[in-house]
Amino acid sequence: MDLDIPELLQHVLIDLVQMQEFEQHPLVLARGDGARVWDVDGREYLDALSGVFVVNVGHGNRRVIEAMTRQLERLTFAAPTTATSDRMLELGGELTQLTPPELDVVKFQNGGSEAIEAAIKIARQYHRQTGAPDKFKVVSRHRSYHGATMGALAATGFAAFRAPFEPLPAGYVRVPPSSVDAIEAAIIEEGPDTVAVVILEPIMNMAGVRIPEPGYLEGVREICDRHDVLLAYDEIVTGFGRVGSWFAAEHFGVWPDLLCFGKGVTSGYSPLSGVVMTRRIADAFRGERKAMRHLMHGITYGGNPLSCAAGLAVIEEIKGRDLLQNAKEMGERLMAGLNDLMKDHPAITDVRGLGLLVAVDFSLPSEDLERLTEKIRELPMICIPPGPSGTMRFAPPIVIGAEDIDGILELTERGLVEARV
Numbered sequence: 001m002d003l004d005i006p007e008l009l010q011h012v013l014i015d016l017v018q019m020q021e022f023e024q025h026p027l028v029l030a031r032g033d034g035a036r037v038w039d040v041d042g043r044e045y046l047d048a049l050s051g052v053f054v055v056n057v058g059h060g061n062r063r064v065i066e067a068m069t070r071q072l073e074r075l076t077f078a079a080p081t082t083a084t085s086d087r088m089l090e091l092g093g094e095l096t097q098l099t100p101p102e103l104d105v106v107k108f109q110n111g112g113s114e115a116i117e118a119a120i121k122i123a124r125q126y127h128r129q130t131g132a133p134d135k136f137k138v139v140s141r142h143r144s145y146h147g148a149t150m151g152a153l154a155a156t157g158f159a160a161f162r163a164p165f166e167p168l169p170a171g172y173v174r175v176p177p178s179s180v181d182a183i184e185a186a187i188i189e190e191g192p193d194t195v196a197v198v199i200l201e202p203i204m205n206m207a208g209v210r211i212p213e214p215g216y217l218e219g220v221r222e223i224c225d226r227h228d229v230l231l232a233y234d235e236i237v238t239g240f241g242r243v244g245s246w247f248a249a250e251h252f253g254v255w256p257d258l259l260c261f262g263k264g265v266t267s268g269y270s271p272l273s274g275v276v277m278t279r280r281i282a283d284a285f286r287g288e289r290k291a292m293r294h295l296m297h298g299i300t301y302g303g304n305p306l307s308c309a310a311g312l313a314v315i316e317e318i319k320g321r322d323l324l325q326n327a328k329e330m331g332e333r334l335m336a337g338l339n340d341l342m343k344d345h346p347a348i349t350d351v352r353g354l355g356l357l358v359a360v361d362f363s364l365p366s367e368d369l370e371r372l373t374e375k376i377r378e379l380p381m382i383c384i385p386p387g388p389s390g391t392m393r394f395a396p397p398i399v400i401g402a403e404d405i406d407g408i409l410e411l412t413e414r415g416l417v418e419a420r421v
């Protein structure tokens, strides 16, 4: 079927792109397999970004496709508010095996932003029902991204994302990202009796893959406990094998009270996200029906059986193929290759990452950086080009093999050579 793409592009808006520019060189994908995708003209690209930190188990994954096909034939929707499904229960059981025993109850949603919204609402209602009704404020960090919906956006630490939508909900406080003291100072200044939750990405993704300093997460955990403030992690990018463990929390050995996941949980085969909470929090929502203590938050498609079937297959795939180990090994190969590139290309000033979440910094005059960004955009590779920040990011599917990692390295070098930097 021949599509009139220029005409059809007039009828849609694509996330966070300037359509006027996109229309000049539209990337319209039609097919995928593993770490490769093809556009409508049959041109092949290396997907060095898993779509956008999503397709962890790769495109065209047979296990997920077959599990979803089976589920399509059985049941695709179970009525929330009156029922649930066998698949949702099964996935809840599996997920809570991936977290420590105290993180034991899941509330499913559809997308990352919804998971953040849910975490904030859970924190507020929890405090209200456990004798601290004035605890409603949310502390988050500058340069964090938490989502597009109003509550998640208010927690987001990039002014440019927030500005067009002011005024945002009240009760949000943002602090510098790397200082434990800044978090405690904000809690004290606001009044500990008013703060519900601290929310953070354990590895800041959009800020350029920032790994926390040793002791940082322990420090935040201790402050939250001392002031009876819940700690929520946004693991929407870092979950499901991305950093070589099920969650970044596991890698750092510091767990939150509310763990938000999304993206990789179904690897993009169907929308799903959620919040894993501690038993203590979940218990606050138990009681007689008339007491109205149940979580006052519903979302129609959240945890639908089709998405849960996909989630179960993704977990099986990660376990069955030891993809956590693969993410570690391939991440090391990618970082070693980028470090080698740094020796020949002084424009590269830093390489950092964990597992298959990797960033490279370029220090270049703005004209050279612009040229490099353009050359990288033209490559048959999906990644986040450096742009004005000078940081390029990679997050290929965790099923990727050595050959495709080497392909990413070759293409990156080609971009540097063509940009003459």
Ligand SMILES: Cc1ncc(COP(=O)(O)O)c(C=O)c1O
Residues within 6 Å of the ligand: 111, 112, 113, 114, 116, 145, 146, 147, 148, 201, 205, 234, 236, 237, 262, 263
């Ligand atoms: C760290 C982080 N949190 C939250 C979100 C929001 O997720 P979604 O776009 O699925 O709503 C994103 C999306 O990129 C993200 O990267």
